[in-house]
Amino acid sequence: MGLLFAMAILLLGAMAVLALSRPDRNVSWLGAGSVVIASVLGCVPVIQVLSGGSIEAVRVPWPVPYGEFFLVLDPLAAWFLFPTLLLSALSAIYGVGYLRVWQGRRSLGPVWFFYCVLVLGMMLVLLARNAVLFLFAWELMAVASFFLVTFEYEREAVREAGWIYFVATHLGTAFLLVFFLLTARETGSMDFTVWAEKGIQTRGLADILFLLAIVGFGTKAGFMPFHVWLPEAHPAAPSHVSALMSGVMIKTGIYGLLRSLTFLGLPPLWWGWLLIGIGLTSGVLGVLFALAQHDLKRLLAYHSVENIGIIALGIGVGLLGVSTGSPVLMVVGFGGGLLHVLNHALFKGLLFFGAGAVLQGTGTHEIDHLGGLLKRMPWTAATFLIGAVAISGLPPLNGFVSEFLIFLGAFQGGATLGAAGAVPLLALIAGLALIGGLAAACFTKAFGVVFLGEPRTEHASHTHETGWAMRLPMLLLAAGCALIGLFAPFVVGALQAVLENTTGLRREVVRVNLAAAAGPLALVVIGTVAFLLLLVALFLLRRGLLAGRRVEQGVTWGCGYVQPTARMQYTASSFVQPVTTLFRWLLGTHRRLQRPEGIMPANASLTTETPDLCHGNLYRPGFLKVNWGLSQLRRLQRGPVQLYVLYIAVTLIVLLAWKFR
Amino acid sequence: MKPESFIPLLLALMLSPLLPGVINRTKALFAGRRGPPLLQIYFDLWKLLHKGAVYSRTTTWIFRAGPMLGLAAVLTAAMLVPLGNFPALIAFPADFLLFAGLLGLMRFFTVLAALDTGSSFEGMGASREVFFSALAEPALLVALATLARQAGSYSLSTLLGQVAGGHWLHLGPVLALVMIALMIVLLAENARIPVDDPNTHLELTMIHEVMVLDHGGPDFAFIVYGAALKLWLLAALVVGMVVPATGAPGLDLALVMGGMFAVAVVVGVVESVMARLRLAMVPQLLVGAGALAAAAFLLGLK
Numbered sequence: 035m036g037l038l039f040a041m042a043i044l045l046l047g048a049m050a051v052l053a054l055s056r057p058d059r060n061v062s063w064l065g066a067g068s069v070v071i072a073s074v075l076g077c078v079p080v081i082q083v084l085s086g087g088s089i090e091a092v093r094v095p096w097p098v099p100y101g102e103f104f105l106v107l108d109p110l111a112a113w114f115l116f117p118t119l120l121l122s123a124l125s126a127i128y129g130v131g132y133l134r135v136w137q138g139r140r141s142l143g144p145v146w147f148f149y150c151v152l153v154l155g156m157m158l159v160l161l162a163r164n165a166v167l168f169l170f171a172w173e174l175m176a177v178a179s180f181f182l183v184t185f186e187y188e189r190e191a192v193r194e195a196g197w198i199y200f201v202a203t204h205l206g207t208a209f210l211l212v213f214f215l216l217t218a219r220e221t222g223s224m225d226f227t228v229w230a231e232k233g234i235q236t237r238g239l240a241d242i243l244f245l246l247a248i249v250g251f252g253t254k255a256g257f258m259p260f261h262v263w264l265p266e267a268h269p270a271a272p273s274h275v276s277a278l279m280s281g282v283m284i285k286t287g288i289y290g291l292l293r294s295l296t297f298l299g300l301p302p303l304w305w306g307w308l309l310i311g312i313g314l315t316s317g318v319l320g321v322l323f324a325l326a327q328h329d330l331k332r333l334l335a336y337h338s339v340e341n342i343g344i345i346a347l348g349i350g351v352g353l354l355g356v357s358t359g360s361p362v363l364m365v366v367g368f369g370g371g372l373l374h375v376l377n378h379a380l381f382k383g384l385l386f387f388g389a390g391a392v393l394q395g396t397g398t399h400e401i402d403h404l405g406g407l408l409k410r411m412p413w414t415a416a417t418f419l420i421g422a423v424a425i426s427g428l429p430p431l432n433g434f435v436s437e438f439l440i441f442l443g444a445f446q447g448g449a450t451l452g453a454a455g456a457v458p459l460l461a462l463i464a465g466l467a468l469i470g471g472l473a474a475a476c477f478t479k480a481f482g483v484v485f486l487g488e489p490r491t492e493h494a495s496h497t498h499e500t501g502w503a504m505r506l507p508m509l510l511l512a513a514g515c516a517l518i519g520l521f522a523p524f525v526v527g528a529l530q531a532v533l534e535n536t537t538g539l540r541r542e543v544v545r546v547n548l549a550a551a552a553g554p555l556a557l558v559v560i561g562t563v564a565f566l567l568l569l570v571a572l573f574l575l576r577r578g579l580l581a582g583r584r585v586e587q588g589v590t591w592g593c594g595y596v597q598p599t600a601r602m603q604y605t606a607s608s609f610v611q612p613v614t615t616l617f618r619w620l621l622g623t624h625r626r627l628q629r630p631e632g633i634m635p636a637n638a639s640l641t642t643e644t645p646d647l648c649h650g651n652l653y654r655p656g657f658l659k660v661n662w663g664l665s666q667l668r669r670l671q672r673g674p675v676q677l678y679v680l681y682i683a684v685t686l687i688v689l690l691a692w693k694f695r
Numbered sequence: 696m697k698p699e700s701f702i703p704l705l706l707a708l709m710l711s712p713l714l715p716g717v718i719n720r721t722k723a724l725f726a727g728r729r730g731p732p733l734l735q736i737y738f739d740l741w742k743l744l745h746k747g748a749v750y751s752r753t754t755t756w757i758f759r760a761g762p763m764l765g766l767a768a769v770l771t772a773a774m775l776v777p778l779g780n781f782p783a784l785i786a787f788p789a790d791f792l793l794f795a796g797l798l799g800l801m802r803f804f805t806v807l808a809a810l811d812t813g814s815s816f817e818g819m820g821a822s823r824e825v826f827f828s829a830l831a832e833p834a835l836l837v838a839l840a841t842l843a844r845q846a847g848s849y850s851l852s853t854l855l856g857q858v859a860g861g862h863w864l865h866l867g868p869v870l871a872l873v874m875i876a877l878m879i880v881l882l883a884e885n886a887r888i889p890v891d892d893p894n895t896h897l898e899l900t901m902i903h904e905v906m907v908l909d910h911g912g913p914d915f916a917f918i919v920y921g922a923a924l925k926l927w928l929l930a931a932l933v934v935g936m937v938v939p940a941t942g943a944p945g946l947d948l949a950l951v952m953g954g955m956f957a958v959a960v961v962v963g964v965v966e967s968v969m970a971r972l973r974l975a976m977v978p979q980l981l982v983g984a985g986a987l988a989a990a991a992f993l994l995g996l997k
Contacts, residue, residue, distance in 0.1 A: 405813075408755045419757075428803060429796040441836075442789050442849075449844040453996050456844070460992050463840050464833040464985060467795075471829025474803055478825055482810030482818075488753055557787040561771055564785075565797070568767040572917065576763060579913045583747035590751040590812045591909055604810070604818025612826045616978050 035090055037107060037115075037161065040076035041154055043068050048150035055143020062133055065146025066126035069153055073123035076157070080119065083112040086531050091163075100224045101166035109531035111160045113372055114289045117379035118160065118282045122153045124507035125281075128387055129274035131503030132394065145185055145272070152178035152278070159286050163226040165214040172210070175286065176203045179279055183271040195270035202263035206253025210290075213246040217297060229297040240298045244305055247294040248312070255287025257346065258316040259648040261339045265323075266649075268335035269399065273390025276331060280338045281383040285375050288345055292368075292536060295353075303357045303454060309350030310458045314465040317343030319620075319647070321472040325479070326614050326621050326644035328606040330389045330399040333480060334382065337425060340469060341378045344437065345371045347462055351443040352537070358455050363447050364537045365547035369529045370439030372536075377432040377518060381424040384511035388418035391504055392484060395497035401483050401606040404494045408485040411499045415485045417508040422477035424515040427470045430562035432518035435525070438558065439551060441466060472613070479609045488600035522559055523552040607642045614644070622647065699944070700786075703778035703931070706952075708770075711927035712736035712920065714959045718887075721963025736923060743916035751909055753813040761808025762910060762917035768801040769921045769928070776928045777852040779859075779951030780940035786852035791839050794851070794928075795832065798884070801921065802828055809906040820905035823974065827890060827902065830981035831883045837988040838876045842936070845869065845995055855935030863937075872991035874936055878961075879984035881929040883977075885922065888966040890977050930958040 047068025051061050079090060094103040107115075126149065133142055155175030162168040180203075184196035218224055220239060221232045234240040253260040264284070268276045295301070320340030327333040348371025355363025391414040392407065393399050408415040424431035441463065448459040489495040499505075518525050526548060533544045592598045614623050623644045630638035670681075716733040723730025732738070750758065774784040775794045783790070806825055809817035839854075845862055846854040863870055883890040886903035893904060907918050934954035941947055972980060 406753075408757065423800070423803065426799070426803065427796070428800045429793060434796055438789065438792055441792050445789055445840055445843055445849055448840050448992075449847060449849070456996065457993070460837065460840060460989060464837050464989065467833040467836040468829060470799065471825070471832040474799055475825035475829050478803060478806040478810065478821065482807055482821070486755065486757060486807065486811040487813035554787040554789055557785055557790070558793050561774065561785055561793055561797075564774060565767050565771040568770050569763060572763040572767055576913050576917075579744060580748060583912075585747055586749045587752050588749050590753050590814045592814065593816065598814075600813070602815050603813045604815050604822065609818060609822045612822060612974070612978075615975075616826075 035092060035107075036075045036079045037090075037105075037157065038092065040072035040119075041157060043072045043075065044150045044154045044157075047072070048147045048154070051146040051150065052143050055141050055147075060137055061142055061146055062130040062137075065142075065149060066130045069126040069150060070123045072153070073119040076115065076119045079107060080112045080115045083107055083109055084116065084528060084531050096164075096167065098166055098170075100218075101170075102164045102224070103167060104164040104225065105158075105161040106163045106227070107161060109535040110289070110292060113529075113532040114160050114282075114285060114375065115157065117285070117376050118153075118156050121278055121281045121379050121383045122156075124383065124510060125274040125278045125387075128277070128390070128504050128507040129272070131501045132272060132274050132390055134501075134503075135394065145182065148178045148181045149275070152182060152283070156283060156286060160289060165218060165224045165226070168226075169207070169210065169214065172207060172286075175283065176200075176207070179275070179283060182275040183267045183279075185272050185275070186270070189270075192270040195266040199263040199267040202253055202260070206250050206260070209246050209250035209253070213243055213250055213294070216243060216246070226293070226297075233299040234297060235299065237302075241302075243294070244298055244301075247291055247298075248308070251287040251290035251294070252312070253287070255284050255291070255345075256316070256339045256342045257287075257312050258319050258339060258343070259652060261316065261320070261342075262646060262649045262653055264338055265327075265332050265335040265646055268338070268386075269329055269331040273331070273386055273393060276334075277383040277386035277390070280335065280386060281379040284338060284342065285379065288342070288349075288371075288375060292349065296536070296538075301353050301356055303354070306350050306352075306354035306357055307458050309346050309353055310462050313343045313346030313348075313350055314461060315343070316340065316346060317469040318465055318472075321469050321476060322613070322617055322621060323644065323646065325472060325476045325610045326623055326642075328401045328642075330392065330401050330480065330484065331386070332399075333401070333476065334385055334389060337385075337473070337476070338378075338382060340473065341374065341382065341425070344440065344466070344469065345374045345378070347371070347466060348374060348436070348440045348443075351440060351447065351459070351462070354447060354451075354455055354458070355443070356537070358447075358451055360447065360451070361537075361539055361543050362547050362550070363443050364539065365533055365544055366439050366443035366446070366551050368536050369526065369533055369548065369551065370436050370443060372529060372532060373439060373525065374433075374436035377424070377436050377515075380511050380514045380518070381421045381431075381433060384417060384421035384508055384515065385425065387504065387508045387511070388414050388421060391500040391508070394500065394504075396493040398493045401480065403491045404484045405487045405490040405600065405603065406485070406494060407489075407497060410497050411485075413499055413505050414508065415481075417512040418485065419481055420512040420515055422481045424519075426474040426477050428474065429558065430516075430519045430565060432515045432522075435519060435522045435555065435558075437466065437470065438555065439526070442551060442554070475610070475613065479606055483604075483606045483609065487603050490600050490603065490605070520559060520562065522555040526552045526555060607640075614642070620647070622650075697782070700782045700784050702781045702948075703776060704773055704784050706778060707773045707776070707924060707927050707931070710952075710955075711923040712740065714926050714930065714955070715923055717956050717959035718963040718966065721960050722967050725964070725967035736919065740916050740920055743911075743919065744913055746912040748912035748914060751812050754811045754909075757804075758808045758811040758909075759914070761804045761811070762914040762921070764804040765801040766917040766921040766924075768797040768804075769924045772797040772801075772928060773924055775851060776931050777855060777935060778931050779935060779938045779954070780856055780944075780947045781951075782852035786850045788849040791836075791851050795835060798925065799828075799832075801925070805906055805918075808910070812909045814909065816905050817908055820902050820908075823902045824906060827883055827977055827981060830978055831880050831984070834876050834981060834985035834988050835880045837985055837992060838873045838880070841869065841873050841988060841992040841995060844992065851932070851935075855932070856940060858936050859939045866995060869991045869995040870936065872987045872994070874933060876984045876988040876991070877929075877933050877936070879980060879987075881926070881933060881958075882962065882965065883981055883984075884929060885926045887962055889969055889972045889980065892966075892971045927955070930955055933958055 091106045096103040158171030324336035351367030424433040427433040427437040444459045626641040777783040806821040809821040846857040848854045891902040
């Protein structure tokens with residue numbers, strides 16, 4: 035089995051990197067090489083299973099109570115494994131270039147060790163079919179990514195971010211533990227296959243389990259309001275790790291949710307409502323908070339929340355389809371959500387790579403300090419632009435395809451279902467349209483302020499294009515975004531196996547409904563081809579018209595003002611000012627304004643900052659209360675040994691009394 | 696693909712610059728002026744296509760590509776929109792999503808081209824454009840979802856015809872609400888009063904006009920033509936809802952063309968009788984349009 039082999043290579047690579055690591059030795063190629071080889075090996079069985087090959091399983095005894103080393107590669111796992119392996123390999127190649135500046139200053143062994151362990155952990159999470167093994171892999175993934183996030187542990191902000199991530203992920207795991215224990219008690223087994231066969235028959239228990247899964251897996255995925263760790267951890271981590279975490283690691287939460295839905299039996303209508311509600315909250319709030327940010331990586335982190343919201347909308351449409359017995363909605367909804375998982379991995383990986391290149395070139399990810407980078411970093415700019423168009427859900431790239439499927443489901447459901455199904459779908463249509471518009475606003479801001487115009491500070495004017503190790507992964511991901519857009523009907527056809535697996539519909543039903551969705555997409559592609567031909571025609575027309583005419587260079591028209599400076603340009607903060615003003619009540623943007631005073635004003639400044647809604651209003655006060663409560667317990671611990679002996683004696687007497695009661 | 700499905704595209708390509716002419720003439724009539732010739736936009740385009748160009752040293756290839764990408768997007772969108780009873784060249788379920796997406800693509804690159812100049816005026820216009828269109832987008836799609844539910848069909852070419860073909864009798868209020876919402880979207884998307892004033896060419900209150908301040912020559916011709924096409928296409932959506940099929944192609948065509956120019960006259964009248972809203976009020980108008988469309992949807996649930 036190729037995947038076992040791949041995991042063995044990852045393990046060997048991790049050990050070798052650690053053993054050979056020294057501050058003056060470059061182990062990057064060894065670490066990245068093992069990840070790339072493992073990914074290539076792993077992709078073979080994954081693609082086989084996705085194209086309808088037989089499901090593979092491995093069962094080995096494991097000397098842990100209730101544990102068993104039980105791995106199954108089914109289409110659902112394969113669908114998530116594909117982007118995981120792809121992005122792991124590309125991030126590894128990128129990481130070689132990205133970490134080069136640390137060479138000689140820091141031993142790179144540990145970072146590559148944890149990188150290999152993270153990839154291994156993600157693979158195990160997706161393959162594990164035993165609850166204990168799953169939790170073990172889940173923990174492996176969490177701990178490895180914690181150490182990767184805190185790579186620059188010298189910085190206070192990074193340690194703080196790592197701590198928030200560590201607490202958040204373990205709180206999520208606590209909910210999962212309860213989820214697994216309750217399910218195991220109900221079914222009498224630790225085996226996912228048994229759980230899926232038996233299903234949870236008790237209605238009330240299934241509801242509770244569903245909510246537990248939403249909180250537990252939603253914390254990893256980044257559903258609002260459990261998203262607080264994302265905007266902290268992603269900016270702190272090295273960029274190739276941010277790309278991997280945001281692109282695929284958070285999707286393990288979505289995978290977990292989809293997997294647990296297979297245990298929970300027939301969903302009632304309100305599950306679909308809840309997921310659409312969560313999707314809309316995460317999507318709209320995610321993009322609004324992203325708009326208000328002027329740290330490039332923080333902005334991208336909030337966009338992960340938004341895109342996870344879009345995926346949740348797709349799953350919500352699918353669940354409504356299950357509840358109302360509509361195979362169209364099931365296929366289109368789950369299909370759109372699953373395709374968005376792949377698409378988001380591609381464009382978010384690409385955008386984080388671009389942000390990393392900017393950070394490395396300029397030394398800052400403060401958007402308002404940048405500008406005019408397109409002239410100095412043409413490759414990074416062009417690929418970032420493709421990612422920006424894709425994430426805004428605009429044709430002809432991949433983001434449009436998955437959002438098209440989700441919209442298609444919403445329109446068909448909205449036109450055919452009764453009020454209980456149609457009203458949430460109407461909210462979905464309005465919300466997804468708003469999300470798309472605001473995402474376009476956010477990425478015109480990000481691209482426009484970072485790459486266009488004039489450099490705003492010294493940071494931006496002395497920069498350089500990245501090396502090939504970082505450029506190649508960006509080019510490949512940009513090509514992926516374009517190819518999925520151009521071959522949309524085929525890509526949708528590739529969902530066949532995974533949809534049969536997820537929805538449990540018959541092969542023929544899935545095929546017919548997928549074909550019904552692929553038909554419009556084929557015409558979308560025709561439209562795309564027409565668009566590209568028109569573009570070429572217009573290009574030739576313009577060139578022909580301008581040939582032989584006077585084409586001059588000048589300065590930007592400043593309405594007659596003769597001494598423009600780069601500081602007069604619109605900034606990221608001023609660009610979004612209309613939005614932040616309208617949603618002031620929600621965003622709570624802090625403004626610190628020092629007005630220009632006197633006839634010859636010397637100093638004036640304006641700083642805006644938008645802290646997270648939940649972090650400041652929900653979690654910080656909550657955790658402070660918990661902290662206060664726990665500190666009360668300190669009264670028990672006063673120091674004298676006699677007191678502790680008394681505690682022991684009292685405990686023993688109480689236990690004795692309870693035993694002989 | 697039937698031969699008559701080329702008619703909407705050809706008419707849009709040929710006649711769209713006429714609509715701004717009609718609007719301007721209507722406004723002139725209200726103001727008691729003679730106004731520019733009906734064919735003024737054609738003259739402008741002809742003149743612009745014969746000019747050279749001046750580019751700011753700040754700009755990059757984005758600035759030069761913006762007008763081409765924008766026009767290519769709106770030309771593709773023109774293949775998707777039917778005209779009255781004449782189906783569009785490309786029609787498929789949920790084709791309006793591609794239509795909205797292409798308009799979004801056009802906007803994306805117009806905005807980037809504006810930001811490419813590094814001018815604060817154009818930044819200002821770009822900022823407003825993305826914000827207002829983000830609010831107009833839900834109104835457009837919810838309106839179309841309402842129509843799709845009433846018509847039981849998901850393609851512009853069939854759903855508009857079916858709505859116009861008889862639903863007005865028993866669904867009058869629903870369709871009227873949708874039409875008002877679409878009309879507001881039309882005014883906002885084409886930067887007309889009450890959202891933007893196309894006449895204030897150098898004031899700070901502009902949205903679309905200020906974004907294209909630095910373009911000139913053939914590039915600006917592409918922009919002007921693209922804007923006229925966009926107005927035509929959104930007007931075609933509104934007209935398609937109203938004008939029923941008679942069965943006689945000649946009469947159909949006359950009715951539809953009458954409808955298109957009627958929309959232009961309405962836009963002209965709106966611009967003559969009211970002032971532009973304060974910018975802070977525009978979001979309320981657009982959210983209001985979305986609310987009207989949603990109300991129409993709920994009213995039509997039965």
